[in-house]
Structure formats: C-alpha cells, structure tokens
Amino acid sequence: MTDSASEFTEDAFLGGQLRLRQPRSGHRAGHDAMLLAAATPAGPGDRVVEFGAGVGAAGLAVARRVTGIDLVLVEIDADLAGLARGNAASNAIAAETIVLDVAAAADAFAAAGLTPDSADVVLMNPPFNDAGRHRASPDQARASAHVATASTLESWVHAARRILKSGGVLTLVWRADGIAEVLAALDRGFGSLAVLPVHGDPRAPAIRVLIRSIKGGRAPTQIHPALMLNDESGVPNKWVQEILAGKGVLPLATL
Template sequence: MKGEETIDELRDYDLRLVQPRHGYRFSLDPLLLCEFAGVKDGERGVDLGTGCGVIPLVMARRAAHVEFVGVEHQQVMAGIAERNVLLNGLCEQVTILEEDVGRVRAHFPVSSFDLVTANPPYRRRGTGRISPRAGRDLARHESTAGLADFLAAAKYLVKPTGRICFISHPSRLVEFFTLATDLKLAPLRLRMVHGHGDADARMFMAELAKGRKGELKALPPLFVRDGGRHCGEEIKNVNGGSER
C-alpha cells in the first residue's frame, strides 16, 4: 500500500524493488550471495525463502537466458516478489512460488535445477531479539522450516552437476556442515564475511554439491568495510549501484 512501501533501485542491474517500509527489507547479504554463487548463461535456479525476490531478479540480470524460481511462504512477501517481477519486466525469466520450503517436492521433479540459493532465517525459534516491526521476525527466525529443511530441499532440487550456495550466521556454521554431512552433501567452498579487519565474522557463505566428492576450499575473507569505508571494487560490484 502507498506510504507503507518503498521502491529502491539497484542501478547496475537496472532493477527497481518494492519493499515494505517497516517490515523485512533485504540487506547486503543476498547481494553477497549472488556474487559468491554466480550464474551462467542458460542456467535454471531456485531461491529458497526469496523475500521480495531480490536474488532471482539479480541473477536474471547477471547472465543471458537465466530462469529462476523464488520460493516464499509468507503471502505478503510472495505478493511483493510477484509485483517486483512485473515491475522489472522479467516474467519470462522469474517465477514466484508461494509455498513452504518443506513442500517444494510437490512442485518440482528431483534434480531440476543447476543452482539452489538460500538466505534462510539466521536464528533458531525462540532465540535472539524480537523485532517490533511486523514481518521481520518471520524472516530472521525459523518458523515453519529450519536449516535442516532448507538443506534437504536444496539437495532434492539440485542436479548432481549443480551447486548449492547458502549464506548464514557464523553461529550456525557447525550445525550447517553437520547437517550437510548427514545429507551427504560435499562442501566445496567457504568464505567468511567480516565488517572490517578487526571484527569477528558476521556471516559465512558456503557452496555444497550433491553426489560428488570434493575438497573444501577456504577462500580469503571478505571485508565489507575498512575503517568505515567500503573496501575496493569487490563490494562496489556486490552493491550493484544500489540506491536505498
């Protein structure tokens, strides 16, 4: 509704995004994940817990003939994501599915996608601060689906030749790799994200694969800021010329 929403720009991707003014709003994290995961011409991807649809929309701009599905269980956010697809003229490339992550098997055959991305809720149910703003807690805290459900869905959806890329909070890192091992998902890449050089990691990004072996490669840390200033071209590229 007018007055309760904003329209923000990612100029380098030629995107305009409707977002709730006071509810959940995407941050740098999904943009970091887009850069980490990458996408190739003609790939088909799915984003679990897509929110306003920022990851599918960015991915559709990053390479030619990309098709992406955004899965979102919150009715309001799924509606906003659908409007963002229309707003940016990407109906032929991006589809929004209003569904719980735990029920995606009913909609897609096994091994349907080249890439699965997820920026799932960081906090377990009943932990952390409660936000006074409606919608934020559903995005930050697990509700109907937990980390195990996101990983199980990702395994089902990804092709053996494909890749799974997640971004999450460092407090979930051990749990993440334990769950991945239980699901026989091979860790391929790990990158820690820091606010600046003296700060503890604030996020991690990881790539997993199904049905094949690999050695984990720990990438250099990513520093978002250095002395209060953005670090170099890498973060500039991630931001996509955002105006928010």
C-alpha cells in the same frame, strides 16, 4: 497487506540495474541478498531456484547478471510473493513465483513443479538467528524471516538436495558463529564446499559465511580469503562496493 504507497519503498540495487518494491517495515532486502547473488554460479539455461525469496532480491540479481536462466522464486508469504512477482515484471525479468513453505513435503514441491532432480542451482538466505539468543521482532513477518527454529537449516538443505540435479549447486548465507550447523547439514549429500567468511570489521570475528556446495561433490573443502566489508577506519571496501553495484562477482561464483 494494504497497498498504501506509504507502506512501501522502491529501492535501487546493483547500481540502479535492479529496482525493487518492498515493505517499509519488516524484513527488507540488503547486502546479504546481493552478496548471496554475487556468490551464486549460474549459466544461461540453468534452472535457478531461490528459497525464501522475499521480494525476489537475490534471485532477480542473479537473473540480471546472467541472461537466459529459468528463475523460480519460492516464498511462503503470499504478500511478499506478490511483490516478488511484480518486481520481476517491472524489471522485465522472466521468473516464476511460487507460494510454498520450504519445509513442505516432497509432494507439495512436486505439485508446484519443483520435482526431484530438476534444478541446476539453489540459493537461499534462511532465517538464521538463534531463537534462544535473539530477541524476536514483534513484527511477525520480520521475525519469521530472521529467527530460525531447531529444524530450519536442516529442512531447507534437505529440500535443496531433493530438487537439485546430481552436480547441482547450493549457495547459502548463514551467521558465522553457526558455521558448525551448516557444515553438519551439508554433510548429508553435499561436498566440494567453498567457504567465504564475511567481516563487517577486520578487527572483529566474521559476521556471516557464504558457502557454495555441490550435490554429490567430492572435492576438498576450500576456505577463501575473508571478505572485509570495511577497513579499520570504517571506510567501505571499494571492491565490495563494486560488487554491490553489479560490477563483479565473488570467487564462489566461479566453479
């Protein structure tokens, strides 16, 4: 990745509370990252790890909302990790950035300082488009950020389960039509699920699901009232706009 200014943009998130430098083309942070951050419970002193952090959008948004967290950004692409590191510094947010494949073995995680039972919170927006139904982008970085392999979700959930403490929280976003895959992956070691369907159009099926789960949790699964991004006329939901502006959180952020 060259450093030509024309290849990057600087974009405002959380109503200008967070400014992120990111590639003009390829995978770019957007609403999914901000909704994931707004659905993630965290408190001062918690070790919060974002998997597949990209330029750091979701993790840095959590850190902007909750002061005093110990934030770790994990990203496989060294160039994106460099941008995440720079974004943390430019926003005066303390964060450790690690170049690591989330599907790597436990010893690679441990060598990077992510030992078993060491994290309080993991949040992640894994590649979730079905390779069999989704035409991959010719941009390799964009394709790898969006298109899942058969083992993507299982390996990411497994890594989260390994590094989370007992009672630790995993929050993730996935495509709504793949919810069965998420529930199956979380059935091994996670419980106390809270599910929030997200609709782009209230007249159409959900496009995303946000899910919060607890390592070792035993409480019944909860399905929250659906989140409508727009009304039937296509007008953006004012409450959602406030959340995207950093003026509120989603119900999943409250344990």
